[in-house]
Structures are given as C-alpha cells and as structure tokens.
Amino acid sequence: MRIWKLACMALVCCALLAGCGTETKQETASATPKQAAPQVEMAVPKKGIPVLMYHMIGVDKNDPNNPAVVTEAHFKEQMKFLKDNDFHPITLQQLYEYMVHNQAVPVRPVVLTFDDGYPDTYSIVMPVMKEYGFKCTVFIPTYDADQGTRLNWKQIEEMQAAGMDIASHSYHHERVNQMGGNTLSSELQKSQDELKQHLGITNEFFCYPYGGDNAAAEAALKKFGIKLAFTMDPGWAHYGDNPYAVQRIWIGNPVDIGNFKQRVTTEQYEQR
Numbered sequence: 001m002r003i004w005k006l007a008c009m010a011l012v013c014c015a016l017l018a019g020c021g022t023e024t025k026q027e028t029a030s031a032t033p034k035q036a037a038p039q040v041e042m043a044v045p046k047k048g049i050p051v052l053m054y055h056m057i058g059v060d061k062n063d064p065n066n067p068a069v070v071t072e073a074h075f076k077e078q079m080k081f082l083k084d085n086d087f088h089p090i091t092l093q094q095l096y097e098y099m100v101h102n103q104a105v106p107v108r109p110v111v112l113t114f115d116d117g118y119p120d121t122y123s124i125v126m127p128v129m130k131e132y133g134f135k136c137t138v139f140i141p142t143y144d145a146d147q148g149t150r151l152n153w154k155q156i157e158e159m160q161a162a163g164m165d166i167a168s169h170s171y172h173h174e175r176v177n178q179m180g181g182n183t184l185s186s187e188l189q190k191s192q193d194e195l196k197q198h199l200g201i202t203n204e205f206f207c208y209p210y211g212g213d214n215a216a217a218e219a220a221l222k223k224f225g226i227k228l229a230f231t232m233d234p235g236w237a238h239y240g241d242n243p244y245a246v247q248r249i250w251i252g253n254p255v256d257i258g259n260f261k262q263r264v265t266t267e268q269y270e271q272r
C-alpha cells in the first residue's frame with residue numbers, strides 16, 4: 001500500500017515537472033522579443049525646437065503665386081532631407097514636456113504642423129508621413145469639416161488612424177483675440193466638443209487663426225484644458241517660453257532646400 005502511494009506521488013511529481021517544463025518553454029516562446037524598435041537617443045535641446053508651419057501643399061488654383069503654398073516637389077524634398085539627416089519629428093505632447101518641464105526629447109527634434117485642413121493634407125501629406133513614420137499635427141477649424149468644404153470628418157478620422165494628431169484651429173477660423181467673451185467661449189466649446197465627438201479625443205492643443213492671440217484668449221484656452229497654443233510669430237520654441245504663445249517657423253514656396261536646412265538647424269536663418 002505504502003509503495004503504491006509512493007509510486008502515485010512520483011507519478012504526480014513527474015506530471016507536474018513535465019507541466020512546468022512545458023510552461024517554461026511556452027513562456028520562453030512568448031517572451032521572444034518582437035522586432036525591437038531602434039533606440040533613439042534622447043536629450044534636452046539646448047537651443048530650442050523648430051516648429052514648422054505649413055498650409056496648403058500643391059497648387060492654389062485661385063492664386064498660383066501664393067507664397068504660402070508649398071509645391072509637392074518642395075515638400076517631398078524637405079521631408080526627405082529630414083529623413084536622410086536623421087531628424088525626429090515629435091508630437092505636441094513631447095514638445096509640451098520639453099517647453100514646460102524641460103524633459104528630454106529625441107535628438108534633432110522638429111515639429112511638423114499643418115494648418116486649416118486642406119484636402120492635400122490628406123492626399124499628399126499623409127502618405128509621406130506614413131512612408132517615413134513621421135509624427136505631425138493637423139489644426140482643423142471644425143466648422144469647415146462639418147460643411148465638407150475642406151477635409152471631411154471621414155478623411156480626418158482616417159488621418160488620425162494613420163497616426164497623425166488632430167487638434168483645434170477654432171470652430172469658424174476667426175480671430176479669437178477680437179471676440180467678446182461669450183463668442184470666444186462658444187467657439188472653443190464647439191471645437192472641443194466636435195473633436196471629442198468625432199475623434200474621441202480630449203483636445204489639449206490650439207492654433208490661433210491668423211496667429212491672433214491676447215491675454216483674454218489665453219485665459220479662455222486654459223479654462224478649456226488647452227496646454228499649448230500656437231501663433232504665427234517667427235522663432236523656435238524653447239523651455240520656459242509662454243506655452244500659450246508658441247512661435248513657429250513659416251515654410252512657404254520661397255523656402256528652397258538650402259533655406260529649409262537653415263530653418264531647421266538655426267534660429268538665425270535667412271528671411272525669405
């Protein structure tokens with residue numbers, strides 16, 4: 001009887017050990033690292049970060065000589081320059097962590113922003129962002145999306161799914177520094193509500209239409225949970241700058257590749 005019990009115990013032990021062995025193998029198998037993302041060196045930028053400001057890419061049929069419109073060839077040349085020279089387009093959240101908390105970001109940082117929700121942000125910009133794995137932010141006046149007069153919500157949702165960040169460019173694209181308090185609140189509320197409703201985001205970033213900001217607008221943006229707001233004032237973004245008046249670097253068609261290189265490497269670039 002006793003021998004039989006011992007034999008049973010031995011069998012149970014073997015089974016347990018075998019089980020453990022199998023489990024270990026499975027664990028090993030599932031712990032096999034997937035293709036690890038390449039490690040990007042991080043640093044706190046000493047001289048600030050260039051936040052590039054784009055509008056339309058392609059051809060403005062109504063105004064073919066509009067200097068704010070960047071040709072597709074120029075745009076692609078600029079993005080290839082960033083890729084070939086190991087620049088790292090970062091998110092607005094990363095820019096915020098640097099500007100407000102002096103946190104490290106990937107080396108050779110740059111921020112890509114696209115204003116107004118032109119259809120070419122979908123047709124030209126999105127494929128390039130996907131190809132290079134670049135982060136960028138698109139500032140949408142949400143009224144235009146409601147009307148389908150520029151990018152519609154279906155396209156914007158697709159851009160978000162492709163990894164592009166979407167943020168507010170107000171509701172009607174009117175100067176928020178010239179609005180009464182009630183109008184201003186209503187403009188911000190509608191834009192925040194629609195971004196939530198269509199994209200499921202609690203938006204924290206704002207771009208002033210026509211670059212117009214003032215103290216009242218900044219106070220209102222804070223109430224609506226905005227933590228960075230972008231102007232059209234020229235200059236790089238630095239730690240300690242006012243987060244409600246972030247400077248940007250204009251990119252228009254007179255910016256050739258030599259001048260572009262200056263704009264992303266020094267704040268003392270040649271004006272065009």
Ligand SMILES: [Zn+2]
Nearest residue numbers: 115116209210
């Ligand atoms: Zn605009």
